[in-house]
Structure formats: C-alpha cells, structure tokens
Amino acid sequence: MTPLGTAQVAKIAHLARLAIREEDAPAYARNLSAILELVEQMNAVDTTGAAPMAHPLDMAQRLRADEVSEYDQREHFQAIAPRVEAGLYLVPKVIE
C-alpha cells in the first residue's frame, strides 16, 4: 500500500482518541508506514485454508455461574480517581 500521510494519521489518532501534536504527525506517518511495510511481508505467503488462530491453546472460554462474586468497593476504587464527588466520577459537562 502507499505510505500513510499526516491526514490519515490524524484520522487514526481520532479513532484511537489520542491527541497527536501537529509537529509530531510527520514522524508518526513515517514510522507507521515503515511498520505497515514490515507487516505486509505477510502477503508473501498463501494462507488459504489456514484457520485463524485467536488463542494459543484453542480452548473454549470458560463460563461461570451467574452469581454475585464481587462486593461493593466503590470508595476504595474511587480513592484513585482523578476527580470524584458524592460517589460520582466528574467529567466536563456533556449536555448544555
């Protein structure tokens, strides 16, 4: 594929919710293009019929009984939050 440009980097960065400084965009475009070029060496081999491997041991996901197994630790967990008030996480206003 053709190398990525800064506009594409900006689009991917938006999808990833990642602020990239404008002056850093060309370096990201260059590095990402080089990584994708490396990755595309995969195309050298025919994988027709190879079953995609999602898990090394081909195990099925274990299920557990639908029972309450956690107890309420809200205060404990909110003690490490950047901003909380009255048991709620504070973020900038979303609705005017």
Place this chain on the structure above:
Amino acid sequence: MAMHEKTIAQLSASLAAGEFSSEELTRALLERVEQFNPSLNAFITITAEAALAQARMADERRRQGAAGPLTGIPIAHKDIFCTEGVRTSCGSRMLDRFIAPYNATVVERLNAAGAVMLGKTNMDEFAMGSSNETSYYGPVRNPWDLDAVPGGSSGGSAAAVAARLTPGATGTDTGGSIRQPAALCGVTGIKPTYGRVSRWGMIAYASSLDQGGPMARTAEDCALLLGAMAGFDLRDSTSVDRPAPDYAALLDPPLAGLKIGLPKEYFGEGLDSAVAQVVEEAIAEYRKMGAETVEISLPNSQLAIPAYYVVAPAECSSNLARFDGVRYGYRCENPQDLLDLYTRSRGEGFGAEVKRRILVGTFALSAGYYDAYYLKAQQIRRLISDDFRRAFAQVDVIMGPTSPTVAFNLGEKVDDPITMYLSDIYTIAVNLAGLPGLSLPAGFVGQRPVGLQLIGDYFAEDRLLNVAHRYQQVTDWHQRAPMAFA
C-alpha cells in the same frame, strides 16, 4: 559467601539452618539496592519498610515451623503486577500515581509462599520495548556494561538479578520480554506456556500473548519461583485448569537420549557470528551429556515479526482503551470537553512507542482493513504454530540463540522502531504459538552475556528447567557476576 551471592536455593538452606534471619537478609539486600540503584535505575519503587515487615513475618512463620522454600526470600516484582497499596506504574506517566487497589494473583501466590517484596522493577512502558528505553522513568543500565541496554521489557528485573540486588524477580513476556533481557543480562528466565501463570492483576498489553514468569540466576531458582506462581486461577478466564507439577523435584533426570532440534532458520542470516559460536559451543556441551541433535526447519519463522506487529498492536489498542482519564490514571489539565479530556489525557499520558502501537492497532482493526491485517496475521499464527507442532513430533526440545546479538548500546536503536523490533526475531514465534521458552546464560562476547534459548512443547516447563539445570551442573556461566556488582 556473602548473602547477596547466594541463589534462592542456597538462601533457603541458610535460612532453614538459622545462619541468618530473613530480616538480616532483607536489610542487606535493601542496602545494596540503595547503593547500586542510582547507577542502574532497575527499581521504580523501593518498598523498604513493607519488605522488613514481611521479613519479620517470615521469620515468625519459620519459628512456628511453617516455612516453605520461599519463606523469607526477597524478590522484586516487575512494575506491571498490581501490588495493593503500592504504586504500580507499568513504566508509564499514565500510571505514575496509580496505587493499585488489589494484588495480582502472582503477587498473592508469592506472598502466600512467604516471599518478601523489595520493590517494583523498571520496564519498558506498558511492556512495549526491547531495551527498557521507553520507560517514563528512564532507561535501565546493563550491569555488565553501563553503556549497554539491559534488554526489555523486563529490563529492571533482569538487571536487578544480574547485579545481585535480588536473587529473583518476576517478569512478563509478550514477544520475548523475559527471555531477551535474561539473555542480555546473563540470567535465567522462563516464559511458561500461555495459561500456565494467571494474568489476573497483570496489566494487559496483548492478552493472547502475555504470560508472566520468573527470572533468577539458575534454573533451580526459576523452578522454585514458578512452582509458587503457576496454577489455575478462576479469575483469569484463560488460565488452564491443570495442576502445576513440583518443578524443583523434576530438575535432575539425566539428558542421555534427549533429542534437540536446531532450527536452521535460527542460525542463518542476521545472527551475529560471535553469538553463533557461543551457542554452538553450548550445544556441543549438550552432546557431551548424551543428547542428540537434529536439524529441523520452522519454515514460517520470518513471518513471526510481521504477524506479531499486527496481533500485539491490535490487542494493545483495545486493552489500552481503558485509560481514559476518568476512573484512574493520568488526567490532563483543564479539559475543554469530554473528547478533549480523553484525547489529551491519552496523548500526554502515553509515550511515543505506546502511541505508535495503539495507532498501528487501531488502523489494523479499522473498517476495511480487518481481513488484510488481523485475520491474515491470525492465519500466519496458525502456520507458525503448525511448524512447531511438526517439530515436536520429532524432537523433545528446540535450541538456538535467544537474541541475534549481545546487548546493544543505549540510544543505538531507540529512534528506529523496525531495527528494535528485529531484536526479538527468535523469541516472538514462541508467544504466537503459546509455547514455553527459557533463556539461560551460555557465555560471553567480550564483556556482554549471550543467552541460549530452549523452546519446549506445551506445558513442558519441567522439561525445559531440567534441560537448563543439567547444563548449569557442568558449566559456570550462570555463576559469573558483573565485576562492579560481585
């Protein structure tokens, strides 16, 4: 022999014989950490007071006759394992002030065995790196040569063990992050079979590849640590429900008749010739012990790095989506709106390599690209796994170099991600297949250590530790100490 020179097995015997207490041992090692950490930067956090309290508890437990082989043994945890009440940074600004609210299963299990935590070791940010240079806390230096990198991502653990600041440490390995730093620092480390050690409380990078394991000076010590770490955990849905054997009891069987496979792809272009020579000599030592070697082929080896740099970034982009500046972790100043809060917290909280991998993963998973990248990589993963399956029908263990070169210099590869990625060329395929792999010290090129990699079939950790242990009975590479830290 000074306390810091002893292995875990030797310390365990000394503690049992009452030669010294765990408190005395812990104090002695904390003094070494204080003395040497400024030059190595191997620890991010030192937990001296808690360590001494744990040591006194271990001594009390021993007085009550309830001590096991790890009771009172000081260790260090890679800063990727959550430790309740102690900062767990994962080498990132994002988690610089994150005090973990619970213990990882690995930490719980080692605590239960009576191990004493000296502190948390430095690492590449979110375990993404092969030189420990992506850490927010600065690079770790290699005790064998302070101009050299220790390898990564478990570079702090490897350097701390090599410099005799701790007899053992935990690490994690997603593409070589236990084995490569073990090789570059001249210590022994094992990445167990995927699912052998619980990932609960181990901060996720690439969930289908990540696996925790021990690092120490000898295979015997790794066996003792792995024995405590391994086992089924209900809280990790990929944990394998299969009892862990007593690894320390399985170290001794002789190696006569052992069939060793030497993959021709691991000895070709790209391998430094001086490293190749050291590895050949180590393999010759195995022949002397009665092992038989056969050339094998892992024909899809060259596809491991390309496939890894799709699978790992894709999983990392999903896993690291949780860092949003809302519930915990770094939050930017004065966010204008919710989107600004998310993007700036993440943009400022993550370093360059983490951002690169998130972007690569986001791209590979984005609409229209999934089949060409992620699906293709999963198919390659199948081919690589099939290569190993065929090999293990013929041989008991696979051997080769852990890394194509000895430790490189700080700064040498940091601006060139692709060259850095290639330092994991012999380790990555093992993670893609989910197999166990071990690196042990096999010699030197100049001042810098060389690692021999052993790869085993699924759940053959006991066999790998046995094969490494026998070599360490007839060689002394693992006993060499870097001069400045002897």
